[in-house]
Amino acid sequence: MRVLVMAAGxxxxxxxxxxxxxxxxxxxxxxxxxxxxxxxxGIRVDSVTSGSFSALAPAADxxxxxxxxxxxxxxxxxxxxxxxxxxxxxxxxEDTMILTLQNGLGSGDQLAAEFGENRVLLGAAYVDAAHPxxxxxxxxxxxxxxxxxxxxxxxSKRALDLAAAFTEAGIESEVAEDIQKALxxxxxxxxxxxxxxxxxRSPFSEVMDTPETAALxxxxxxxxxxxGRAVGVALDSDVVExxxxxxxxxxxxxxxxxxxxxxxxxxxxxxxxxxxVSRLGRRHxxxxxxxxxxxxxxxxxHSRAAASR
Numbered sequence: 001m002r003v004l005v006m007a008a009g010x011x012x013x014x015x016x017x018x019x020x021x022x023x024x025x026x027x028x029x030x031x032x033x034x035x036x037x038x039x040x041x042g043i044r045v046d047s048v049t050s051g052s053f054s055a056l057a058p059a060a061d062x063x064x065x066x067x068x069x070x071x072x073x074x075x076x077x078x079x080x081x082x083x084x085x086x087x088x089x090x091x092x093x094e095d096t097m098i099l100t101l102q103n104g105l106g107s108g109d110q111l112a113a114e115f116g117e118n119r120v121l122l123g124a125a126y127v128d129a130a131h132p133x134x135x136x137x138x139x140x141x142x143x144x145x146x147x148x149x150x151x152x153x154x155x156s157k158r159a160l161d162l163a164a165a166f167t168e169a170g171i172e173s174e175v176a177e178d179i180q181k182a183l184x185x186x187x188x189x190x191x192x193x194x195x196x197x198x199x200x201r202s203p204f205s206e207v208m209d210t211p212e213t214a215a216l217x218x219x220x221x222x223x224x225x226x227x228g229r230a231v232g233v234a235l236d237s238d239v240v241e242x243x244x245x246x247x248x249x250x251x252x253x254x255x256x257x258x259x260x261x262x263x264x265x266x267x268x269x270x271x272x273x274x275x276x277v278s279r280l281g282r283r284h285x286x287x288x289x290x291x292x293x294x295x296x297x298x299x300x301x302h303s304r305a306a307a308s309r
Contacts, residue, residue, distance in 0.1 A: 001025065001165055004069040004091050006084050008034055008059065010131040010257075011101055012075035014139055015146070015171060017045045020055055022169035027067070028059040029087060035059055037134035048141030050170055065090035071162065074100040075125075077261075078107050078272045079306065085114050092119065097158060099148055101125040103190055103257070104272025105183060108151060121159060122179045123148030124186045128255070142253075145172035149179030184233045187273065188224040189243050192217045194258040195274045195294040201262075208251040216290055218244055223288040224277045230284035267309070268302040270295055 001024045005016035008030040020026040020043075030038055038059035046052045069091045076084040092098065092115055099121040100107050108122045124147045128140045146166065150156050159175045166173040176182040196207045196217045207213045221243050228235050236242065247254070258268055275295040281288035 002068065002070045003027070004063065004072045004088060005029060006072055006074050006088050007031075007076050008038065008135075009075060009077075010129040010137060011125050011127060012073055013043065013131060013135075013137040014045065014047070014127065014129045015075075015101075015125070016073060017043050017053075017055065017057070017137060018050055018169045018171055019165075020057055021053060024165075024169070026057065027063070027069075028057055029061065029063075030059050031061050034134045035061055041135060044136045045139070046136070047139035049139055049144040062087055063091045067091055068093035069096050072096060072098040074098055074107070074111065075102065077267070078102050078104060078269050079267050079302075081107055081110055085111070089114075097121055097162065099123050099162070101146065101148075102272070103186075103194075103269055105187060105276045106272050112151065117151055120151060121148050121162070122151055122183060124183055126186075145174065147174045147176050147179075147182045149176040149182070151179065153178050153180070178234060180233050181235060184224075184228040184235060185239065185243075187277070188221055188228065188239065189246065190256075191224050191274050191277055191291065191294075192220045192243065192247060193254055194256040195220055195270070195291065195298075197256045197259040198262050198268070198270070198298055199294050204247075204254045204256065205251045208248060217247065219290045220274070220294070221247075223281065223286075223291050227277050227281045227284065227286050227288060230286045231280055261305075262298070262301060265305050265308070267305045268298055270298045270302060274298075 003019050003024050003026045005012045005028045008028040016026050038057050042056040044054045072088050098119050101123045112120045126143045126145050128142050130138045155175045163173045163175050197204050221240050225239050274291040277291045278288050278295050
């Protein structure tokens with residue numbers, strides 16, 4: 001299988017490396033120091049789930065159309081979508097599958113508008129992965145899997161075949177019958193985790209140990225679930241309780257990539273997370289006051305970081 005990884009960050013680097021180790025023809029899209037490091041010394045993976053290994057890995061900052069991918073792992077931050085779409089375009093053929101593993105909602109629609117819905121698979125990555133140094137990827141245990149499926153639902157042959165390829169590579173995966181439900185389950189969770197750590201500039205354990213911010217966290221979850229139902233997603237009746245139980249149980253070791261971006265002065269994916277909930281809430285007449293505040297208060301930091309790049 002020919003796999004284009006867009007791009008070689010924590011999620012793409014980790015899962016792409018597992019596919020490479022299993023024998024797939026993998027090309028990593030990278031830039032700057034990461035591109036130089038991969039070209040000079042290959043990649044290094046240190047993983048609780050998958051073991052540690054090193055491998056030589058092809059890497060480039062663009063593709064020229066001489067190579068067509070069977071699969072594109074689309075793992076860039078959502079604010080890079082426009083540039084990333086142009087980067088992958090020469091490698092997308094008639095039978096190419098584009099699997100988006102991005103946080104939030106909206107990227108699948110953007111990819112479908114450019115390449116056709118028949119080429120797009122929607123997915124959610126559940127992995128505690130980091131990219132501590134150039135060309136080095138660390139996975140720290142816990143839940144480590146990909147849930148994905150067809151935008152219109154159902155378990156297609158191509159999705160099942162891809163799941164089998166993931167299994168051969170040691171990647172736990174699930175083909176969801178209703179991927180929209182799966183994506184909203186993650187969205188509800190990550191809006192609370194990322195939104196509240198960013199707005200409070202605090203570790204999530206402190207957020208949940210402080211009664212006032214714990215109550216706001218639950219409000220974020222309640223609002224997001226209400227919007228999901230207003231949109232027409234068949235969420236479980238106890239999705240709020242399920243999500244809050246996970247957040248309370250795991251609070252001491254939960255980390256938010258958006259909070260890490262905020263601390264580092266990088267742009268934020270808030271538009272596709274709490275911002276998406278806010279916009280859909282307005283469209284469907286569902287109030288989302290806490291998500292509105294989070295989106296508004298993080299907008300200046302995102303704009304400042306984006307303008308500096």
